Amino acid sequence: MNESPTDTATATDPTMDAIARAVTEGRTGAAASARQKLLTLWATIGVTGDPLHRCTLAHHLADLYEDPAQALAWDVRALDAAGAVTEQRVQRHHTGLHIAGFYPSLHLNLADDYRRLGSFHAAAEHLTAAREHAPDLPHDAYGASLRTALDEVAEAVSRRDTTRRASAPGPAG
Structure with a gap:
């Protein structure tokens, strides 16, 4: 998006x-x-x-x-x-644009929010949804950045890490 x-x-x-x-x-x-x-x-x-x-x-x-x-x-x-x-x-x-291409980013953001709040099960559910929609991502720098972010969030969920990702969009905490 x-x-x-x-x-x-x-x-x-x-x-x-x-x-x-x-x-x-x-x-x-x-x-x-x-x-x-x-x-x-x-x-x-x-x-x-x-x-x-x-x-x-x-x-x-x-x-x-x-x-x-x-x-x-x-x-x-x-x-x-x-x-x-x-x-x-x-x-x-x-x-x-295609609406299908919105969903990987939308679910990724929800996964990251839930992870940061310590709700790892909900985060994992949204990671799964984001990965299901990942084939709809463009094969460009934007798509690559989202695929990388999916991997980063998945790794943080597996570690039960709630810290903000350095690569996350928005203001630094």
């Missing part, structure tokens, strides 16, 4: 553009400001708004929280919204 909104985008979407701007701000170190912008946008979208908007926003907002419980709440919202996103809606936004 780390695609660039301008690569083969099919239509201008002001909400997706606003999400992208906030995500970029968060990645440059302004996590608190980016988080506030996304929370304000979430209030505008609402819990029944466009599922692609909700999924994308929640997925990226989770990365802006150091606390794994707060990240978990947003990652659950992202996965829930993904279930309502249609392939047609994704294609309207970006011709190169």
Whole structure:
């Protein structure tokens, strides 16, 4: 889900553009400001708004929280919204995307959240789900980074390690 909104985008979407701007701000170190912008946008979208908007926003907002419980709440919202996103809606936004490709990252994030909270059984369940969807990952640097992260989280689960991964997205704890 780390695609660039301008690569083969099919239509201008002001909400997706606003999400992208906030995500970029968060990645440059302004996590608190980016988080506030996304929370304000979430209030505008609402819990029944466009599922692609909700999924994308929640997925990226989770990365802006150091606390794994707060990240978990947003990652659950992202996965829930993904279930309502249609392939047609994704294609309207970006011709190169497929909803199936969202699931490895969504489940990986949930696995990592649960692992950090010490819920290793739940983490393992989401790792299994992420691996089941891994064939839908692109064969590029993004896909490789997710496959590496899956291995890192699996290793941390096997060690019962709850520390934050150095390679995890978002602010360092």
